[in-house]
Amino acid sequence: MSTPSVSPVPPPATTPRLSARGLVKTFGSTTALAGVDVDLADGESLAIMGPSGSGKSTLLHCLAGILRPDSGTVSLRGRDVAGLNERERSLLRRRHYGFVFQFGQLLSELPAQENVALPPMLLGTPRAQAIALARQWLTALGLAGMEERRPGEMSGGQAQRVAVARALITGPDIVFADEPTGALDQATGAEVMRILTETTRAAGASLVVVTHEESVADWCTRRIEMRDGLVRSGALARTSGTTAVAPPTTLAEPGAYGSRWGVAPGAAPSGVVPGAVGGMGGHR
Ligand code: ADP
Numbered sequence: 001m002s003t004p005s006v007s008p009v010p011p012p013a014t015t016p017r018l019s020a021r022g023l024v025k026t027f028g029s030t031t032a033l034a035g036v037d038v039d040l041a042d043g044e045s046l047a048i049m050g051p052s053g054s055g056k057s058t059l060l061h062c063l064a065g066i067l068r069p070d071s072g073t074v075s076l077r078g079r080d081v082a083g084l085n086e087r088e089r090s091l092l093r094r095r096h097y098g099f100v101f102q103f104g105q106l107l108s109e110l111p112a113q114e115n116v117a118l119p120p121m122l123l124g125t126p127r128a129q130a131i132a133l134a135r136q137w138l139t140a141l142g143l144a145g146m147e148e149r150r151p152g153e154m155s156g157g158q159a160q161r162v163a164v165a166r167a168l169i170t171g172p173d174i175v176f177a178d179e180p181t182g183a184l185d186q187a188t189g190a191e192v193m194r195i196l197t198e199t200t201r202a203a204g205a206s207l208v209v210v211t212h213e214e215s216v217a218d219w220c221t222r223r224i225e226m227r228d229g230l231v232r233s234g235a236l237a238r239t240s241g242t243t244a245v246a247p248p249t250t251l252a253e254p255g256a257y258g259s260r261w262g263v264a265p266g267a268a269p270s271g272v273v274p275g276a277v278g279g280m281g282g283h284r
Contacts, residue, residue, distance in 0.1 A: 015078045017042050017206050018063060018174060023072035023082075025058050032058035033069065034229035040174065045197050045207035047217035050226030056210045057178055059226065063208060064097055064176045065089040076173065094123060098167030098175040098205070100196065102182040105163050106151040112138060113147040116165045123170060137165035141195060157188035164196050168203050175200050177209045181216055193219040 016039040023036040032055045040046055040063075048056045061067040063074060065081055068089070074082040081092055098119075099105060106115045116134035121127060135147050141161045151159045160180060167175050180196060181189030197219045200207045209220055217223045225232045 014041070016040055016075075017044075017077060018208075019073075019075045019078075020059075020063060020082075021073050023059070023062055023069045023074070025055075025062055025067060025069045031229050033062065033072075036072070036226075036229070036231050038063070038224060038231060040206050040208060043201060043204070043206060044222060045201065045209065045220040047220040047223040048208065048210045048226060049212060049217055049223055050232075051212065054226040055229040056212075056226055058229075060176055060178055060208060060210045064099070064174075065092045094119065095170075096173045098170070098172040100160065100163045100167050100175060100177040100180045102179040105166065106159060108151050111148045111150055112143065112154070112162045115151070115162055116169055119166060119170045133169060134165065137169050138162070141165050141199070155188070156184050157192055160184065160192045161195060164192070164199060168199060168205065171203065172205050174206045174208060177207065179210055179212075181211070181213070186215070189213075190215065190219075 018040040020036060020038045023033045024031070025033040034055075036055070036059055038046075038059070048059055050056050058067065062069045062072075062082070065074070065084065066089075068084075069082055072082060073080050076092070076096060081089070084092060093099075107118070110118075113131055113134045116137055117127070117130035120130040120133060125133075138144065138147055138161075141164060143158060143161055143165075146154060146158065151162065154162070163180075167177075175196070177196060181192050184192060193216055196209075197207060207220070209216065211217055
């Protein structure tokens with residue numbers, strides 16, 4: 001008598017942190033996304049590349065809940081978020097996402113520390129506590145002594161560090177960056193990308209970066225290439241070994257992170273959940 005064969009139990013499937021399937025988005029007669037599938041793993045940094053008009057920003061906006069796709073799904077840790085209404089998507093962004101844009105995410109009339117403190121304050125953290133945390137983040141990003149400066153009183157690279165601090169202060173699941181170095185020279189852009197990728201990874205967030213620059217994509221663990229609203233390569237590939245990463249130790253400002261790692265996001269004030277102001281309002 002033969003022993004009945006036992007089907008091997010498959011290993012538990014790892015749910016991607018973010019997963020999109022069949023995303024379609026049109027603007028009038030323009031098809032910006034023509035059916036996009038993409039996954040983002042824990043700890044992964046993904047560059048969305050492609051020529052102008054290929055749908056990169058529209059994809060980022062759909063993934064981040066800024067735009068609602070016409071059809072398709074976007075799942076955050078297995079929960080579908082594409083169909084949420086405007087208010088729900090706004091909450092989703094505040095609680096789970098951080099944003100870094102080329103410009104426009106900082107409020108020009110507010111000092112750096114208040115810009116960084118805004119997201120936790122919007123989520124209910126008392127002002128003094130939020131400011132204290134913001135100052136720690138600014139120190140961690142090499143901006144000690146610049147807490148009171150307004151964005152207009154800083155260099156482009158410094159302002160983007162403030163933006164990175166603001167994106168990460170609430171411990172988001174994912175940071176979305178749309179051409180984050182677009183307004184910077186090459187050297188400053190590289191420095192901002194290094195800080196963005198290292199800090200995001202060390203904070204346990206995944207990262208999505210829209211860029212048309214190879215040198216920017218090179219900082220990411222994976223890239224996809226878009227053409228005419230479709231992903232031409234790389235959509236579902238995964239890099240391995242990106243989930244458990246020690247805090248960075250080789251930053252431009254030696255020891256810059258030293259004061260930070262016991263503080264945020266793990267020590268973010270209770271009641272504060274990851275997120276951002278939405279990253280959309282404001283101007284410099
Ligand atoms: P990329 O970021 O690759 O430059 P986009 O996602 O911005 O591309 O745009 C993809 C296509 O969708 C382009 O043809 C663009 O003109 C169009 N598009 C994007 N946003 C809008 C909008 N709000 N209204 C009308 N057309 C849009």
